[in-house]
Amino acid sequence: MITEEFEPVTDTVEEEASVEACTKCTACNTVCPVARSTDIFRGPKALGPDMERFRSPQEAAVTPGLDLCSGCKLCEVTCPSQVSIQEYIRRAQNQGAREKGRSLRDWVLGRTRLLGKLGSMTAPLANFGNRNPLFRVLMERFVGIHRRRPLPKYQWLTFERWFKRHPQPVKPRRKVAYFYGCWVNYNDRRLGERAVAVLERNGIEVVLPRQQCCGIPAVVNSNMDLARRYGLENVRHLSPVVEQMDIVASSTSCGLMLKHDYSHLLEIAGSERVGARVYDIMEYLWMLHEAGELDTTFEAVRDRLPGNAPAEVDSRRQARGSRRGVLWHLRHLWCQGREVRPLDEDRQPPLRCRQGRRQ
Numbered sequence: 001m002i003t004e005e006f007e008p009v010t011d012t013v014e015e016e017a018s019v020e021a022c023t024k025c026t027a028c029n030t031v032c033p034v035a036r037s038t039d040i041f042r043g044p045k046a047l048g049p050d051m052e053r054f055r056s057p058q059e060a061a062v063t064p065g066l067d068l069c070s071g072c073k074l075c076e077v078t079c080p081s082q083v084s085i086q087e088y089i090r091r092a093q094n095q096g097a098r099e100k101g102r103s104l105r106d107w108v109l110g111r112t113r114l115l116g117k118l119g120s121m122t123a124p125l126a127n128f129g130n131r132n133p134l135f136r137v138l139m140e141r142f143v144g145i146h147r148r149r150p151l152p153k154y155q156w157l158t159f160e161r162w163f164k165r166h167p168q169p170v171k172p173r174r175k176v177a178y179f180y181g182c183w184v185n186y187n188d189r190r191l192g193e194r195a196v197a198v199l200e201r202n203g204i205e206v207v208l209p210r211q212q213c214c215g216i217p218a219v220v221n222s223n224m225d226l227a228r229r230y231g232l233e234n235v236r237h238l239s240p241v242v243e244q245m246d247i248v249a250s251s252t253s254c255g256l257m258l259k260h261d262y263s264h265l266l267e268i269a270g271s272e273r274v275g276a277r278v279y280d281i282m283e284y285l286w287m288l289h290e291a292g293e294l295d296t297t298f299e300a301v302r303d304r305l306p307g308n309a310p311a312e313v314d315s316r317r318q319a320r321g322s323r324r325g326v327l328w329h330l331r332h333l334w335c336q337g338r339e340v341r342p343l344d345e346d347r348q349p350p351l352r353c354r355q356g357r358r359q
């Protein structure tokens with residue numbers, strides 16, 4: 001297992017500071033996209049450490065605007081005191097939802113795997129319904145999903161079914177388990193096919209362990225109790241797997257749940273042992289590169305590449321390096337003379353390959 005050969009690029013666990021560490025600098029408020037969009041949301045500082053001091057399990061946690069937190073973690077990335085702002089908000093959301101009752105929208109959107117199963121079984125019909133204006137009006141009225149919110153397309157052939165027919169590589173050097181998640185399985189099979197192709201090209205056999213939704217849709221829809229149930233199931237399925245091989249995830253959100261949130265946010269026993277063997281696929285490829293095992297005979301890409309490291313990768317809890325560091329990794333691996341440009345260019349200059357030219 002690569003875990004035994006290399007020190008991971010990312011850390012699994014980093015100690016978080018308590019609410020007392022908050023210096024009230026308000027840096028978190030300045031980066032929060034929700035606080036910038038609406039006054040109903042009083043900002044991460046007020047809803048996180050400020051209110052946490054006064055919350056108690058016996059008292060009602062219903063606070064106006066609390067549900068609007070999108071879970072992007074930008075506040076936590078920015079906080080100089082490493083306060084777990086978002087985790088305080090999540091716990092309060094869950095307690096509030098328990099007290100006031102959960103909406104139909106939260107019930108539906110928290111069950112991505114069930115939704116995906118139904119959507120892919122009825123793919124042409126479900127996709128038609130999701131585009132149909134009348135159906136969207138009804139959905140807005142009864143479920144609370146805005147009629148103009150684009151919805152993902154479902155695919156009839158799931159990634160799991162595709163993989164069953166996929167031939168295994170001959171004489172692989174390594175073996176990994178792939179946590180593909182609901183999105184790849186029901187909405188974007190091709191992403192999973194590409195992940196498998198890249199790993200197999202580097203002599204790695206891919207196996208699919210039994211898995212449940214990672215639980216992040218339940219967390220962001222104020223249902224940590226459901227997320228915990230899913231997490232317990234995943235830890236039960238994945239615990240024997242990590243005795244034999246590492247796990248890679250192509251979804252940074254799923255990876256962060258397995259790696260960090262199961263132990264910190266959901267407090268699932270045994271999840272740290274699983275999390276220590278989970279890698280984001282980019283991190284895993286980088287370790288292969290360091291081992292001299294990565295096939296780098298790429299063809300040059302004749303394009304400018306937008307680079308956007310997701311907030312989860314940016315999070316200090318998943319990546320020891322900064323987002324810029326991750327983009328540098330990308331540059332070394334793939335840009336081959338091209339320019340990799342972070343999407344928010346106003347904050348950082350573009351990264352360029354040494355031999356690259358501006359397009």
Ligand code: SF4
Pocket residue numbers: 021022023024025026027028029044045048049078079080081082083085
């Ligand atoms: S950024 Fe951190 S220290 Fe500053 S106000 Fe927000 S929680 Fe407090």
Ligand code: SF4
Pocket residue numbers: 031032033034035043044068069070071072073074075076085086089
């Ligand atoms: S997680 Fe994102 S949306 Fe939620 S408080 Fe922090 S910055 Fe705002």
